[in-house]
Amino acid sequence: MRLDMNKIIYKVCLTYLLIFSLVPAMVSAKDAARPELKQITLSLSPKDGLSIKSLKLTDGREIIPPSPLPLFSLLLSEKLFSAAGIKPEASREISVTLTSGHPASPGVSSAQELLEFSLEGKIKARLTAKASAYPGLSLVLKLENISPEKVKVENLVPLGEGPDRVYITAGLPNKWPHYLSRTLLYRPGHQPIGVLLPDNAWHLGFCDLEVAPGLNLVALARRDRSEKTEIRRWAATLEPGGFLEYNLYFDIHPADISPFKGLASDLLFPPEPWFDGLRLMFQERYLYDLEKFDNSLYEREDLKWVRKAYLMLLQFAWDHAYYDRQSGRYTFYENLLAWDKLVGGVDIYAIWPTWPRLGLDQRNQWDMYRHLPGGLAELKKQVAYVHQKGKKYFISYNPWDESTRREEHLQAMEGILRELDADGVILDTWGESSREFQAMADRVKPGIIMYSEGMAVPKDMPGIVTGRVHDALYLPPLLNLNKFIKPDNAIFRVIQLGEGRFRREASVAFFNGYGSEINTMRPGRPETIEEDLSHLGRTLKILRENHSAFISPDWIPFYPVLEDGLWANCWPADNKIIFTVFSLKPEGYRGPLIPIREKPGYHFVSLWRHEELKPEKVGDRLYLPAELEAFSRHHLDTRLEGSLDCLAALPEIIKAWRYRDKIAVKLATKPVEGRLVVTPGNPSYQARKAVFPASDLEFSLWEQFQGKGEKVVIQLFSAGGELLDEAVISLPVALPRLVNPVRPTPRAERAPEGMVEIPAGEYLFTTVGNPDDANPVIPYPEKAEGEKILMPRFFMDKYPVTNAQFALFLKKSGYKPKDPTNFLKHWVNGKPPAGQENHPVVWVNLEDAEAYARWAGKRLPTEAEWQYAAQGTDGRQYPWGNELDPTRCNHKTGQTTAVEAHPAGASPFGVEDLVGNVWQLTADVYDNGVYSYVMIKGGSYYAPEASIWYPKSGPLPVNRQQTLLLISPGLDRNATVGFRCVKDAVQK
Structure with a gap:
């Protein structure tokens, strides 16, 4: 008997040697670049149980962990059990060294004695080596129920659970709303957070921990064969005599190598070491679901369009929003674009005319299309309309339809696709597609997409370029690791409108960099739909505008952040980096969050709040600040929980x-x-x-x-x-905005009569407000503080417009204001007061002055033009110099004077009567969203001084500003306000 067992062991070892001699040919270039795990020495001892004693690498290094590592832990009939609790049958230590997946145990007990052990007297366990196409070490753990009762096994974690390591296993209760989303990622020093795994791997166990400085050991557990065992998503219940096998995979990876390249290597800090273990097992090894990923479908140019599709609308054919049976007309055409202003439009429209009506009579699913009102001709018209609007059109397929009228499925589907010119097919009940289906679609036209009801598992991902997060996951976990496995798989999260609020669903999809499917199958359209659609649209806009980042193969889930309870995903592209940030802090958060480096030529922006960001220093690092809104604590564990931010590093x-x-x-x-x-x-889809x-x-x-926006x-x-x-x-609050743009006049070669030339020049334009009122209730336009303006050549009236000139205007033009209240109030019987013909005209408003200017072929001066003409180029305070000289102007006489009365008050360019006689209107009209006003200059003869609350007047410095609030002609006309004109000149 002993001899036979030795023969068996010999044959098994020989088989392993033959298998593993082929493995190096399948090693990827990435794997070849790192030292590989060559050996693991296991120890089964009374003290430490079944544990990893040492590791040996292909570069000759031997790693002895600081303390023995249990080979695994699991829940055994809902009680946590660690391999550290396994005891050898004999009270002595047994060691075995596993090399490249096969046992080699010179000088120790036989393989049978070594690899068999018991769990709590209920389970007989056997550990054997397993061939793998990948580097590292693979084992099979077979668990057999030797008890007379059922035994439940779940949460098997290779290397065991522990506060010093990163691991993945189920952690949420097996009840609503978590019964389909129980898996958590545990990290030292952080609260655990939910992760979504492939549908065939919800049970998996993952662990990564440091075993030596700069070196981590990573392990993965996957269920395999079973017999007499009830397999559930997370748990497996073994009947007496039943068995269950787990495949255990181990490998090592460096803990201090940055995965970044290009811009990311300049701006980002390396992620935590466990990330490389996650990437190794999920992205490089595809959870050991397949040996090689056939990427041919993903490389096809005609199928890449779906990656840029971020919103799908799936609609029942009997939805009132599709067809109104009362009026007998299709409402599809008017409703297809109904949400465009909220969500930017749907990218894909899908019709579903089959289940749950399919099977009421003998008609098959394809007959349902043919018998819709108008038949296939009408559907073809709808497809054309969808295409005209820049969208795609999908049909639906029920593979289970085998009992109705016989019609070969592929042939019928091909016919419908061809007849309608449709762009894709929803594959009901499936989580995968097939080469056969894609080949059928390719015969119709390029670019037809297969879209399965479920998310494809890694072994099926090569056959389908889309994925779906089903609405059966009521609160899907925050991180979808399916997206990490295949970043360019186009995933859609189902939003079921009839289930109420969906703010969290849109947020989680955005956090993971993928789109949404609005599913209208369930009746009910809540009143809050527009609010949630607006939130969805906000996320879609960022997704669409940063598509290159959100399909990056180098994206980093859970990039390190400064504050627990907030999570960030990092999406590096060639010329920018995006961070999606999600918060579960009801109190909100505002402060430094994401470690970053600065780089010349790049800056930082919040794309969610649209604010420029300045990194803040904490310790020896810079951090990007984030701002996450508060939400009600009662919203935790509902579809209203959470808040978002989105930060970006962009080229300047x-x-x-x-x-x-x-x-x-x-x-x-x-x-x-x-x-x-x-x-x-x-920015938003609604914004102007x-x-x-x-x-x-x-x-x-x-x-x-106009007056909109504070930025x-x-x-x-x-x-x-x-x-x-x-x-x-x-923009400052209540920013005065110039609302009266200059309308140039016909250009003159030389100065018209009564005007003087103002030569072109570089002008340092500086203005001041009232020195006694530094913070006016109604803010002035922002001060011009040393702004250099290249002033063109123009002509200005030498004097303000006089009563006589205005009377001529009225006679020649027949001008009559619409509202004559206070118009020329100081005139007598429609004529200027005797002796004041040459005084400046007053009691006119802005519209009166503009009417005169148009009649004269002129216009009102801008504030800068008026001040340049009054000041010249040397920055003087008054037209004649820097000191007030009452002899050169009307100095608070209490009445107007003739415009030519003070020739000594002329400016350097020869313009007279600029200050002290009457305030002079400019063309600069401002609106701050509440009030409108025009700028006036120069001061007037009337200068009340009994209170500080009166406007300062008299002859004022030419850089002094004053506003004239505008409301109606009667109030806007004043006894102290006149005007002069300018005319544009031919430039020399």
Whole structure:
């Protein structure tokens, strides 16, 4: 008997040697670059149970963990059991060294004695080596129920659970709303957080921990064969005599190697060491579901369009929003675009005319399409309409339809797709597609997508380029590791409108970088739908505009953050990095969060709040600040929990600044067919915006947006709609905006009669407000503090417009104001007062003055033009110099004087009567969203002094500003306000 056992062991070992001699040919280049795990020495001892005693690497190093590592832990009939509790049958230590997946135990007990042990007297366990196409070490743990009762096994974690290691296992209760989303990721020093695993791996166990400085051991457990065992998602119940097998996979990885390249290597800090173990097992090994990933479907150009699709609408054919049976008409056409202003439009429309009506009679699923009102011809018309609007159209397929009228499925599906010119198929009840189905679709036309009801598991992902997070997961975990396994798989989270609020669902999909499927099958359309759709639209806009980042194969789940209870995913692209941030802190958060490095030529922006960010220093690192809104604590564990932020590192392409009411933009690079989008306030699909070609530009805020917005967001997009850069200019509250743009006059070669030439020149334009009122209730336009302006040549009236000139205007033009209240109130019988013909005209309002200017072929001067003409180029305070000289002007005489009465008060350019006689209207009219006013200059003869609350008047410095609030002609006409005109000149 002993001889036979030795023969068996010999044959098994020989088989392992043959298998593993082939493994190096299958090793990836990435794996070949790192030292591999060559041997594990296991020890079964009375003291430490079944544990890993040492590791040996291919570079010759031997690693002895600081303390023995239990081979695994599990829940045995709901009681935590560790391999450290396993005792050898004999009270002595047994050691075995496993090399490349096969046992080699010179000088120790036989393999049978070594690999068999008992768990609590209920389970007989056997450990054997297993061949694998990947590096590392693979074992099979067979658990056999030797008790007379059922035994439940779950939560098997290789290397065991523990506060010093990162591991994944079920942790939430097996009840609603978590009964389909129980798995948690545990990290030292952090609260555990939910993760979503592939449908065939919800039970898996994962562990990663440091075994030596700079070196981590990573392990994965997957269930395999079973007999007489009830398999549930997380638990397996073994009948007496039943067995269950787990495959255990072990490998090592460096703990101090950054996975980043390019821009990411300059800006990012390395993730925590466990991330490389997660990447190794999930992204490189595909959870050992397949030996090689056939990427051919993902590389097809015709199928890549679906990656940029972030919103699908799936609709029953008997939905009132699709067809109104009362009127006998399709409402589809008017409702397809109903949510565009909230969500930016659906990318894919899908019709479902089959289940639950299918099977009431002999008609098959394809007959349901044919018998809709108008038949296939009408559906073809709908598809054409969808295509015209830039969207795609899917049909639905029920593979279980085998009892109705016989019609070969693939052939019928091909016919419907061809007839309608549809773009995809929803595969009901399936979690995968097949080469056969894709080949059928390819015969119809390029680009047809298969979309399964469930998410494909890794072994099926090569056959389908889309995925779906089912609404049966009422509160899906925060992190979807399916997206990590295959980042360019186009995933959609199902949002069931009839189930009420879905704010959290949109947030979690956004956090994971994928889109949503609005499913309208369940009846009920809550009143809050527009509020939640608006939130969904906010996430979709960022997803669509940063698509290149959200399909990055290098994305980092749970990038390190400064505050627990907040999580960040990092999405590096070639020229930008995006961070999606999710918070479960009901109190909210505001402060430094994400470690970052600075790089010349890059800046940081919150794409969620549209604010420029400045990194804050904490210790020896810089951190990007985040701001997460508070929410009610009662919303925890509901679809209203959580809040978002989205931070970005972007290249500094846009240089933008504000000059009073104008925004100037200069671009470092100008993308071909790119565009600049300018939004007053936060961009959204509802927001008003202005779109310009990608070039340098200048525009007036008032002309574009009137009084809206406390910020201006300037975004540069590529021709394909990718966000390249964003600049944010904050606007002061109640910013006065110039609302009266200059309308040039016909240009004159020389000065018309009564005007003087104002030569072109560089002018340092500086203004001041009332020195006794530093904080006026109604803010003045922002002070011009040393702004250099290139003033063009123009002509200005030598004097203010006089009563006589205005009387001539009235006679020649027949002008009559619509509202004559207080119009020329000081005139007598419609004529200027005797002896005041040459005094400045007053009791006119802005519209009266503009009417005169148009009649004269002139216009009112801007404030800068008036002040330049009065001041010259040397910055003097008064037209004649820097000191007030009462002899050179009307100095508070209490009445107007003739305009030519003070020739000594002329400016350097020869303009007279600029200060002290009457306030003079300019063309600069401002609106702050509440009030409108026009700027007046110069002061007047009337200077009340009994109170500080009166406006300062008399002859004022030419850089002094004063507003005239506008409301109606009767109140706007004043005894102290006149005007003069300017005319544009031919430039020399």
